[in-house]
Amino acid sequence: MKPVSIKYILVESFNNIVRNKVLFITSIFTVCVTILLMGVVGILLMNVSYNSDTMMEEMLNITVYVIPEADEKTLNDVQDVLINDPHVADIKYISQLEAYEASKELVGEEIMEELGHDFLPASFIVKLDDVTYANIFVRKMVAMSNIYEVKYSSEAYERAGSISYTIRYVCGILTGLLGVLSLFLISNTIKITVSTSKEEVTIMRYIGASEARIKAPFYLQGGFIGFLGAIISFIIAGFGYNYIYTRLEGSLSEYIGAMELVPVSQMLLVLLGVFMLYGIVLGILGSFFAIRKYLKA
Amino acid sequence: MIDFNNVSMIYKSGTEALHGVNFHIDPGEFVFITGKSGSGKSTIIKLLMREERQTSGDIFVNGYDLFNLSRYDLPHYRRRLGVVFQDCRLLMNKTVYQNIEFAMEIIGESNRTIKQVVPKLLHMVDLEGKEKSFPDELAGGEQARVALARAIANAPDILIADEPTGNLDPKTSVEIVDLLYKVNQLGTTVLVVTHDTRIVDRLQQRVIRLQGGKIASDTEGSIYENEACEY
Numbered sequence: 001m002k003p004v005s006i007k008y009i010l011v012e013s014f015n016n017i018v019r020n021k022v023l024f025i026t027s028i029f030t031v032c033v034t035i036l037l038m039g040v041v042g043i044l045l046m047n048v049s050y051n052s053d054t055m056m057e058e059m060l061n062i063t064v065y066v067i068p069e070a071d072e073k074t075l076n077d078v079q080d081v082l083i084n085d086p087h088v089a090d091i092k093y094i095s096q097l098e099a100y101e102a103s104k105e106l107v108g109e110e111i112m113e114e115l116g117h118d119f120l121p122a123s124f125i126v127k128l129d130d131v132t133y134a135n136i137f138v139r140k141m142v143a144m145s146n147i148y149e150v151k152y153s154s155e156a157y158e159r160a161g162s163i164s165y166t167i168r169y170v171c172g173i174l175t176g177l178l179g180v181l182s183l184f185l186i187s188n189t190i191k192i193t194v195s196t197s198k199e200e201v202t203i204m205r206y207i208g209a210s211e212a213r214i215k216a217p218f219y220l221q222g223g224f225i226g227f228l229g230a231i232i233s234f235i236i237a238g239f240g241y242n243y244i245y246t247r248l249e250g251s252l253s254e255y256i257g258a259m260e261l262v263p264v265s266q267m268l269l270v271l272l273g274v275f276m277l278y279g280i281v282l283g284i285l286g287s288f289f290a291i292r293k294y295l296k297a
Numbered sequence: 298m299i300d301f302n303n304v305s306m307i308y309k310s311g312t313e314a315l316h317g318v319n320f321h322i323d324p325g326e327f328v329f330i331t332g333k334s335g336s337g338k339s340t341i342i343k344l345l346m347r348e349e350r351q352t353s354g355d356i357f358v359n360g361y362d363l364f365n366l367s368r369y370d371l372p373h374y375r376r377r378l379g380v381v382f383q384d385c386r387l388l389m390n391k392t393v394y395q396n397i398e399f400a401m402e403i404i405g406e407s408n409r410t411i412k413q414v415v416p417k418l419l420h421m422v423d424l425e426g427k428e429k430s431f432p433d434e435l436a437g438g439e440q441a442r443v444a445l446a447r448a449i450a451n452a453p454d455i456l457i458a459d460e461p462t463g464n465l466d467p468k469t470s471v472e473i474v475d476l477l478y479k480v481n482q483l484g485t486t487v488l489v490v491t492h493d494t495r496i497v498d499r500l501q502q503r504v505i506r507l508q509g510g511k512i513a514s515d516t517e518g519s520i521y522e523n524e525a526c527e528y
């Protein structure tokens with residue numbers, strides 16, 4: 001069998017579009033609105049996630065206190081264990097003297113002098129790269145004989161984990177719902193195109209056109225609707241985000257503490273990729289459902 | 298070329314359209330299939346087009362076992378058939394040229410071949426100068442010619458014409474049947490389903506007459522001289 005002619009598929013897709021141009025424009029518009037809605041939700045969630053990451057970084061410090069009588073070898077052993085842990089992102093060593101100096105400022109020089117400079121244990125401030133690993137890490141450190149105490153805010157960890165989970169959960173549900181809506185709309189458009197091309201399809205089958213040749217223009221049309229919807233949404237969302245970023249950046253921290261927005265370039269890159277992928281996949285999938293139902297061989 | 302071996306066809310509704318039909322058609326033959334409404338003519342076309350599958354018996358066409366024809370082989374099989382429908386089934390939004398071009402394009406013919414073949418076909422069916430006309434601008438006979446040109450565009454081995462003169466006046470019917478005969482003379486097997494006695498009489502070819510889903514007669518030449526009133 002001769003290969004499917006690209007020219008034929010392109011021409012037929014174009015003809016389908018011209019034949020149903022009002023419907024085509026309506027579909028692009030609806031897909032565009034859906035992707036934009038998803039984009040707005042995505043932009044919000046990305047910013048929340050971006051800031052929660054920053055906040056989590058601040059919160060997720062674990063302090064590992066070594067026994068006060070520890071010698072240099074013991075300290076080196078503990079340091080080795082920390083360095084070799086794959087989830088440890090950063091380590092900061094606080095010597096007994098540094099702890100003593102810091103405490104002097106807090107509780108007063110007289111009291112600290114009475115206690116002596118070797119009263120406080122040396123410690124390591126550890127940052128992990130994975131929130132969910134915290135409990136395992138703490139248990140591992142506590143089990144070591146030369147560790148005096150491990151301090152961390154389990155509540156902060158749990159809260160951070162819960163924020164992260166909620167963001168993913170909400171994002172997943174909204175994206176799913178909007179996706180179903182888009183699928184329905186695209187599928188409906190292709191269904192109408194298929195029904196207006198029914199006679200043509202029947203003749204094609206009688207003449208001996210392969211199923212791939214019959215169906216390809218409809219898939220292309222669906223993909224094209226998704227693609228155009230994604231491009232328009234990207235332009236609108238991109239300009240919109242740039243405008244908001246320019247207006248709010250700098251002044252935002254005055255109202256909401258250390259909150260800052262995801263940089264425009266970073267956001268645009270994510271939006272372009274996600275919108276394109278989402279639009280095209282939705283378009284093709286929408287076509288698939290319509291073709292499967294209304295273009296049975 | 299075409300073999301019907303003890304073919305029976307019962308539709309889902311329970312209607313028995315064919316009962317133990319046997320016939321063989323050689324390459325290059327011109328055959329009329331005639332009979333009253335409900336005699337099974339249309340069912341034979343549906344089976345040949347593989348729109349339906351027989352309930353029992355075997356059908357072999359061009360070496361294909363139609364009952365066991367896979368979905369992949371179906372387009373290959375149909376490319377060797379040309380079909381002219383009674384209602385022509387032309388695409389109204391395409392010109393005469395585009396209707397014929399379409400048939401070649403969808404099976405992947407090159408532009409070069411299409412540009413060479415379509416004018417020849419238009420010449421053959423005497424439609425030169427009508428290339429840019431749309432079907433609804435043509436007379437019934439002209440539409441039938443376009444349908445015929447489209448059916449033979451891919452040089453099929455078998456041409457099936459389903460009541461090709463059904464909606465035409467006597468003069469135009471003769472022109473169409475002469476064209477079918479011309480195609481046959483070029484080597485294509487032609488199968489014409491009709492109840493038009495005039496065209497059957499005119500050509501004096503083999504006639505398979507169906508009655509109640511069975512073959513009533515299979516003869517050379519006209520069968521209507523004595524039974525024309527039956528139709």
